[in-house]
Amino acid sequence: MKKSLGPQTMVYPLPVWCVGTYDKAGKPNLATVAWAGICCSKPPCVAVSLREATYTYGNILERGAYTVNVPSAAYAAEADYFGIASGRDVDKFQESGLTPVPSGLVDAPYVGEFPLVLECKLLQHNQIGLHTQFIGEIMDVKAEDAVLGQDGKPDIKRIDPIIYATKVQQYYRTGDLIGKAFAMGRKR
Amino acid sequence: MKKSLGPQTMVYPLPVWCVGTYDKAGKPNLATVAWAGICCSKPPCVAVSLREATYTYGNILERGAYTVNVPSAAYAAEADYFGIASGRDVDKFQESGLTPVPSGLVDAPYVGEFPLVLECKLLQHNQIGLHTQFIGEIMDVKAEDAVLGQDGKPDIKRIDPIIYATKVQQYYRTGDLIGKAFAMGRKR
Numbered sequence: 328m329k330k331s332l333g334p335q336t337m338v339y340p341l342p343v344w345c346v347g348t349y350d351k352a353g354k355p356n357l358a359t360v361a362w363a364g365i366c367c368s369k370p371p372c373v374a375v376s377l378r379e380a381t382y383t384y385g386n387i388l389e390r391g392a393y394t395v396n397v398p399s400a401a402y403a404a405e406a407d408y409f410g411i412a413s414g415r416d417v418d419k420f421q422e423s424g425l426t427p428v429p430s431g432l433v434d435a436p437y438v439g440e441f442p443l444v445l446e447c448k449l450l451q452h453n454q455i456g457l458h459t460q461f462i463g464e465i466m467d468v469k470a471e472d473a474v475l476g477q478d479g480k481p482d483i484k485r486i487d488p489i490i491y492a493t494k495v496q497q498y499y500r501t502g503d504l505i506g507k508a509f510a511m512g513r514k515r
Numbered sequence: 516m517k518k519s520l521g522p523q524t525m526v527y528p529l530p531v532w533c534v535g536t537y538d539k540a541g542k543p544n545l546a547t548v549a550w551a552g553i554c555c556s557k558p559p560c561v562a563v564s565l566r567e568a569t570y571t572y573g574n575i576l577e578r579g580a581y582t583v584n585v586p587s588a589a590y591a592a593e594a595d596y597f598g599i600a601s602g603r604d605v606d607k608f609q610e611s612g613l614t615p616v617p618s619g620l621v622d623a624p625y626v627g628e629f630p631l632v633l634e635c636k637l638l639q640h641n642q643i644g645l646h647t648q649f650i651g652e653i654m655d656v657k658a659e660d661a662v663l664g665q666d667g668k669p670d671i672k673r674i675d676p677i678i679y680a681t682k683v684q685q686y687y688r689t690g691d692l693i694g695k696a697f698a699m700g701r702k703r
Contacts, residue, residue, distance in 0.1 A: 364552025407700030502690030512595030
């Protein structure tokens, strides 16, 4: 039996990604988002939504670029911090001890310690309501050698990304393998 | 050491959601998407991206509505099937044995058996490239009683949603709790 819970942003799973930008003065910043996802294959694009009140909002418009940094579970406290503090008040890279690496492709920094990063050029932005969606073209994906499998593709268990459970506000790890996509549904 | 993997839609975690629509004739359909995410808090909105070639693309434009249905891991084979077959050729509800329940709020069906469903009214659509992003306002969230915790909020472990690992094309379950959001980053 289904129960109506009302109009809410309540769906699972959601990602935990840290958006890297430079401000006007060149200070690197990070903001954690869960309102985000891939939105196009060609060109490869990722969308992240931000409120106008955030520091990152202005930075993206100023620089026309951002990075999407995937924290492993080992960096959950840092990722959580990047979603609490504002770049207006603090230097989050400095506070966390993480390394801002200048992207050679776009005008934004990525996190040296995180296992997987996307360097994005702003293609569009679209105000929906409280949030504005920034659509960035993925110019490159960089991954730590250690998270690549023998086939050269990222192994999600080695990346160990964080899953956000909204409403209860909890972080989870990736669990057991269920099966192969574009395969387990074929025998019907 | 980071290795450049080129411009790709390669990021983790991604969701596995089934988009429910009616076609012109009123036949209910389902299509599985991973290019999707929450994109606004007020109004509450979810974005799903589809290629123009898909049956669901035309259905959403025709009806101005869709549902987002979250399959539990137990329905991974069905979800995979909904991403392989086309509603042009088959009745996916009938083939899978799942129940199309007419939404009382929007002109789209939801999956009776899935633990959590979102009923969405199309707000905007935006062609990015190969994919068009459909932004839907969430008019209601409905959840099975059995997946709600004592606090009345959904328990992600009971929903047991599927995580998509792109490139390696694998499905995973939600794993262990890491910690509390907006809390574990405070002690800095």
